[in-house]
Amino acid sequence: MVDTFIAAYDGSEAAGRAVDFAVKRAKAGKARLLVVHVLEWSPYSFLTQEELAERHKRRNQELDRAAKAVLDPLKAKLKDSGIEIETAIKYGHVAETLCDMAKAEGAAQIFIGRTGSSSLMDRIFGSVAGSLAQIAPVPCTIVP
Amino acid sequence: MTAAFIKRAAVGAAGAVSFAGAAAAQTLDEQINAGFASATGWFVNLIFAPFPGTSFPWIVAWLVTAATIFTIYFGFIQFRVIKHSIQLVKGDYSDPNDAGEVSHFQALATALSGTVGLGNIAGVAVAVGIGGPGATFWMILAGLLGMASKFTECTLGVKYRNEYPDGTVSGGPMYYMTKGFAERGMPGGKVLAVLFAIFCILGSFGGGNMFQANQAHQQLAGILGDYPGWITGVIFAAIVFAVIVGGIKSIAQVTEKIVPFMGILYVGSALLIILMNIGNIGWAFGQIFAGAFTSSGIAGGAVGALIQGFKRAAFSNEAGVGSAAIAHSAVRTKEPITEGFVSLLEPFIDTVVICTMTALVIIFTQQLVVDAETGMYLLNDNGTIQTVTGASGVGLTSAAFASAFSWFPYVLGLAVILFAFSTMISWSYYGLKAWTYLFGEGKGKELTFKLIFCLFVIIGAAASLGPVIDFSDAAIFAMAVVNIIGLYVLMPIVKQEVNSYLARLKSGEIRKFK
Numbered sequence: 001m002v003d004t005f006i007a008a009y010d011g012s013e014a015a016g017r018a019v020d021f022a023v024k025r026a027k028a029g030k031a032r033l034l035v036v037h038v039l040e041w042s043p044y045s046f047l048t049q050e051e052l053a054e055r056h057k058r059r060n061q062e063l064d065r066a067a068k069a070v071l072d073p074l075k076a077k078l079k080d081s082g083i084e085i086e087t088a089i090k091y092g093h094v095a096e097t098l099c100d101m102a103k104a105e106g107a108a109q110i111f112i113g114r115t116g117s118s119s120l121m122d123r124i125f126g127s128v129a130g131s132l133a134q135i136a137p138v139p140c141t142i143v144p
Numbered sequence: 145m146t147a148a149f150i151k152r153a154a155v156g157a158a159g160a161v162s163f164a165g166a167a168a169a170q171t172l173d174e175q176i177n178a179g180f181a182s183a184t185g186w187f188v189n190l191i192f193a194p195f196p197g198t199s200f201p202w203i204v205a206w207l208v209t210a211a212t213i214f215t216i217y218f219g220f221i222q223f224r225v226i227k228h229s230i231q232l233v234k235g236d237y238s239d240p241n242d243a244g245e246v247s248h249f250q251a252l253a254t255a256l257s258g259t260v261g262l263g264n265i266a267g268v269a270v271a272v273g274i275g276g277p278g279a280t281f282w283m284i285l286a287g288l289l290g291m292a293s294k295f296t297e298c299t300l301g302v303k304y305r306n307e308y309p310d311g312t313v314s315g316g317p318m319y320y321m322t323k324g325f326a327e328r329g330m331p332g333g334k335v336l337a338v339l340f341a342i343f344c345i346l347g348s349f350g351g352g353n354m355f356q357a358n359q360a361h362q363q364l365a366g367i368l369g370d371y372p373g374w375i376t377g378v379i380f381a382a383i384v385f386a387v388i389v390g391g392i393k394s395i396a397q398v399t400e401k402i403v404p405f406m407g408i409l410y411v412g413s414a415l416l417i418i419l420m421n422i423g424n425i426g427w428a429f430g431q432i433f434a435g436a437f438t439s440s441g442i443a444g445g446a447v448g449a450l451i452q453g454f455k456r457a458a459f460s461n462e463a464g465v466g467s468a469a470i471a472h473s474a475v476r477t478k479e480p481i482t483e484g485f486v487s488l489l490e491p492f493i494d495t496v497v498i499c500t501m502t503a504l505v506i507i508f509t510q511q512l513v514v515d516a517e518t519g520m521y522l523l524n525d526n527g528t529i530q531t532v533t534g535a536s537g538v539g540l541t542s543a544a545f546a547s548a549f550s551w552f553p554y555v556l557g558l559a560v561i562l563f564a565f566s567t568m569i570s571w572s573y574y575g576l577k578a579w580t581y582l583f584g585e586g587k588g589k590e591l592t593f594k595l596i597f598c599l600f601v602i603i604g605a606a607a608s609l610g611p612v613i614d615f616s617d618a619a620i621f622a623m624a625v626v627n628i629i630g631l632y633v634l635m636p637i638v639k640q641e642v643n644s645y646l647a648r649l650k651s652g653e654i655r656k657f658k
Contacts (some may be wrong), residue, residue, distance in 0.1 A: 042251075043238065044249050046400040051393075
């Protein structure tokens with residue numbers, strides 16, 4: 001049975017480092033790599049009447065943009081990496097969605113980058129990597 | 145008795161209270177007011193015509209009969225499925241793969257921000273001011289029955305909505321009347337749809353716009369001192385213009401986010417005031433029940449209380465009116481009935497919870513003056529109950545809250561303005577949908593509607609409460625006349641959906657995702 005590694009990717013530099021690291025580990029461990037891009041979304045947010053009516057259209061546009069601008073360039077870059085790479089785009093709370101993915105895919109590990117910001121806001125509200133480390137159902141590697 | 149009847153007919157048929165001290169002499173305001181009253185009088189009289197020989201408006205009977213029929217026809221659906229409704233709102237049955245689409249919670253929250261408005265604050269004060277505490281009882285009953293009407297119309301709204309190739313949706317009574325009637329092989333769907341659209345446009349100018357602008361102005365004038373209404377009107381119209389024409393979404397988004405918190409703050413404060421006056425609880429509920437069934441000195445006796453309670457409930461939660469069917473139709477679900485289940489929470493939250501809070505605060509803080517000798521309520525010259533401060537409408541609610549927290553009128557002022565604004569934005573959308581249904585989509589046509597809508601904001605703020613509230617009620621109830629005919633024809637379709645869904649839920653075919 002081939003292990004599955006999950007790497008969170010949002011197009012940022014930090015996320016790029018996490019994916020690079022995950023690729024190396026996947027190669028060494030002969031694992032399959034699943035790169036997940038999560039679009040922040042809460043089903044409890046408030047939308048105006050017009051936003052409701054257009055939501056389905058906007059969602060399609062957002063998915064399209066995420067695939068073209070975020071995941072396609074990454075796929076092109078990793079084409080010759082020599083490992084099996086899959087991608088997925090999900091909506092939801094970033095850390096929770098990654099955990100749900102890990103459970104559903106029976107993943108062995110999650111890789112995520114961090115920005116290393118120590119601003120007051122991050123200290124109060126926490127960062128995605130921080131909350132993922134706290135709730136992840138599988139080992140979680142935070143790549144600086 | 146006869147004298148009381150005549151008095152009741154004069155006040156009650158119109159359902160109006162003149163706002164004390166509001167109509168100060170401003171020539172421009174007065175001109176707008178007089179012109180408006182004479183232009184809309186016939187329409188108001190038609191809608192609120194009483195049954196011959198009585199003072200009972202037929203439209204109130206029409207709404208309550210419909211709500212009762214739906215309640216019985218669907219076997220008290222509002223009480224049977226409420227637990228499932230809450231699970232649906234929580235997202236227990238939502239497919240995680242549909243994340244990013246409109247959730248049940250979002251559809252409900254947006255629809256609520258359209259209905260929770262001045263009806264809950266000012267309208268209830270009008271009802272209690274005319275109908276006495278007994279009106280509260282009938283208002284709650286109407287709210288509970290109205291849940292079945294809302295359930296029926298919102299299920300149909302989702303089932304027969306239009307989905308365009310680009311993924312946007314349009315739904316509402318116009319669509320279910322046209323498509324649903326055709327499906328059942330019934331004629332007349334198109335005619336009803338056109339009539340509904342016309343009344344919906346009028347309703348969007350009336351209750352969804354002028355009444356809101358009017359009461360927002362009263363609130364501002366109460367805080368800042370009296371000044372001409374058209375000034376408020378122009379300012380409000382400019383902000384509404386910026387949102388609906390200028391596409392400045394941020395204003396609407398900020399409002400949409402603040403409104404729910406204002407609602408919670410309002411209910412929380414009300415509960416606090418009730419707790420502070422908890423000693424009055426026995427007396428207050430005694431008044432509510434006694435007033436509901438016996439004469440407590442108000443114009444029209446117990447029937448007067450009933451009419452006021454029913455009318456205000458219908459105006460506040462809009463059950464049977466058809467507007468909610470437009471609001472709820474954007475949700476992403478494979479089962480239209482689930483949105484019906486969710487929508488029935490709306491009259492509950494709006495009327496049974498929020499409206500009741502307003503009424504209880506007014507009653508608990510003893511704003512209504514009782515004649516010490518007879519134990520009956522004292523009436524003033526307008527036929528409404530004399531209040532401690534002499535205020536009516538939103539002023540009465542404000543005075544009731546101020547008796548506990550002197551600073552509360554400022555919070556209430558902000559709440560009124562935000563509620564008014566969010567209701568206007570919602571209704572501008574309902575009106576626009578009806579407008580495009582009649583005249584077709586197109587930038588120019590939409591702009592025309594939006595400009596007229598803004599104009600009515602100014603008229604609403606400048607006119608005095610009486611004619612505005614009459615026209616607002618009349619236009620909104622006219623929507624209900626058409627919509628409910630449609631609901632009667634289409635209710636067997638909803639019944640099929642209910643039976644099929646509940647059977648599959650029981651058999652385990654419909655499963656929780658969480």
